[in-house]
Amino acid sequence: MGEVREIAGSEAGFATTKLDALLNWARKWSLFQYPFVTACCGMEFMSLNGPRYDGLARFGAEAPRFSPRQADLLWVVGTISQKQAPALKRIYEQMCDPKYVVAFGTCASCGGFYDNYTTVPGIDKVIPVDVYIPGCPPRPEAVIDALNLLQDKIQRGDKTPGIVKPREDLVERQLVQLQKSPKELEYGPQRRSVEPPVLLGTPIKPEGER
Amino acid sequence: MSAVIVERVKAHFGGAVVETTSFRGDETIVVTPAAYYDVAKFLRDDAACDMSMFIDITAVDYPSRDARFELVLSLYSLHKGHRIRLKTRLFEAEEGEPADAAKPTTVPTVSTIWAAANWFEREVWDMFGLKFEGHPDLRRLLLYEEFQGHPLRKDYPADKTQPLIPYRQGPDVLGKQLPFLGDEGMPFGRKDWAQRDAAWADDAMGDPSDAPPPDGTAPTPVP
Numbered sequence: 001m002g003e004v005r006e007i008a009g010s011e012a013g014f015a016t017t018k019l020d021a022l023l024n025w026a027r028k029w030s031l032f033q034y035p036f037v038t039a040c041c042g043m044e045f046m047s048l049n050g051p052r053y054d055g056l057a058r059f060g061a062e063a064p065r066f067s068p069r070q071a072d073l074l075w076v077v078g079t080i081s082q083k084q085a086p087a088l089k090r091i092y093e094q095m096c097d098p099k100y101v102v103a104f105g106t107c108a109s110c111g112g113f114y115d116n117y118t119t120v121p122g123i124d125k126v127i128p129v130d131v132y133i134p135g136c137p138p139r140p141e142a143v144i145d146a147l148n149l150l151q152d153k154i155q156r157g158d159k160t161p162g163i164v165k166p167r168e169d170l171v172e173r174q175l176v177q178l179q180k181s182p183k184e185l186e187y188g189p190q191r192r193s194v195e196p197p198v199l200l201g202t203p204i205k206p207e208g209e210r
Numbered sequence: 211m212s213a214v215i216v217e218r219v220k221a222h223f224g225g226a227v228v229e230t231t232s233f234r235g236d237e238t239i240v241v242t243p244a245a246y247y248d249v250a251k252f253l254r255d256d257a258a259c260d261m262s263m264f265i266d267i268t269a270v271d272y273p274s275r276d277a278r279f280e281l282v283l284s285l286y287s288l289h290k291g292h293r294i295r296l297k298t299r300l301f302e303a304e305e306g307e308p309a310d311a312a313k314p315t316t317v318p319t320v321s322t323i324w325a326a327a328n329w330f331e332r333e334v335w336d337m338f339g340l341k342f343e344g345h346p347d348l349r350r351l352l353l354y355e356e357f358q359g360h361p362l363r364k365d366y367p368a369d370k371t372q373p374l375i376p377y378r379q380g381p382d383v384l385g386k387q388l389p390f391l392g393d394e395g396m397p398f399g400r401k402d403w404a405q406r407d408a409a410w411a412d413d414a415m416g417d418p419s420d421a422p423p424p425d426g427t428a429p430t431p432v433p
Binding site: 083085089116117120121125126128 | 361371372373
């Protein structure tokens with residue numbers, strides 16, 4: 001809560017903030033989710049909720065509510081067929097405001113490779129989406145990123161949709177930057193197209209050089 | 211092993227057998243539509259055939275053939291452990307034309323022989339539009355009643371969709387944004403539609419399905 005100001009010198013202690021900021025703060029840490037799980041991404045959703053990642057409970061979205069009237073975060077996990085689309089729209093309409101939608105996986109985001117008579121090419125053709133998670137299926141880290149992104153959006157009151165970007169492998173980038181190929185050490189920079197200077201591990205130095 | 215069945219069917223329905231093929235021990239019998247039901251019933255009731263288990267019924271669309279559809283019935287004998295594939299060739303039913311005995315378009319249902327065939331025949335009706343006489347409940351199985359046409363026919367456009375509810379077009383819910391369209395939904399995010407349209411005008415080889423909607427409902431670009 002960026003808006004909170006603590007006022008020193010008071011025995012009771014209090015803080016001031018804006019009402020919206022307080023409400024959004026409360027909302028983003030108490031999301032009640034409705035999982036609309038239709039396809040294979042559901043397995044990834046289960047592993048996300050398992051003990052290894054524990055990806056939703058740690059961010060205040062632990063409790064699923066299998067009634068849309070008690071939920072405010074709709075997870076659309078998997079392919080939505082044309083026959084299912086009215087059911088999905090109805091589920092969405094039954095949820096109370098403020099409500100948020102996450103498109104989990106490529107099929108929910110844009111239809112994936114299903115370009116035919118069966119599949120809705122992205123659930124945003126039917127209901128508005130707040131966060132898209134690409135991936136077939138997405139990694140649990142991507143879903144955690146999506147939840148954090150959604151929380152940021154809720155806090156800011158931002159209603160534009162967001163897409164989870166792939167995480168950069170900082171470790172690998174560091175390796176590329178720090179380590180050079182033996183040729184490069186000897187002759188200076190080489191053209192990348194000839195030999196990519198990517199080495200995993202420490203360059204071997206001749207005996208006695210250290 | 212299954213060759214015995216072929217011989218028995220040939221002996222009983224000599225004139226009705228159009229052809230038989232064998233591929234690595236898989237025997238196939240092609241019969242006329244008129245004899246299809248009798249052959250199927252014979253395959254189940256005959257002691258030497260004993261085809262007690264219905265495996266599958268499906269169809270294939272050969273647009274270049276006169277008899278456009280081939281109905282494929284797969285059977286298995288639980289006691290004898292052998293299999294047989296029974297095929298029959300059907301013509302496309304023309305709307306409004308009287309039934310032509312020389313061009314059969316339907317066969318009797320085999321769900322009276324194997325109850326399991328019920329939903330499979332519904333699926334064949336759904337996907338290929340082949341009707342089964344005497345079927346107890348010939349409705350679409352996988353698709354919805356509003357669907358026009360039969361999608362597994364070769365002349366059904368591969369990318370044609372028939373949405374049950376209209377797609378979102380305008381700003382509707384709480385100012386939330388419009389859906390992705392066309393080639394969007396990719397990791398590179400939203401394109402500038404003005405740029406895209408200009409590129410489309412330049413590129414005559416592009417995909418016509420990427421053209422903007424004619425009613426000017428293209429969403430405003432997002433910076």
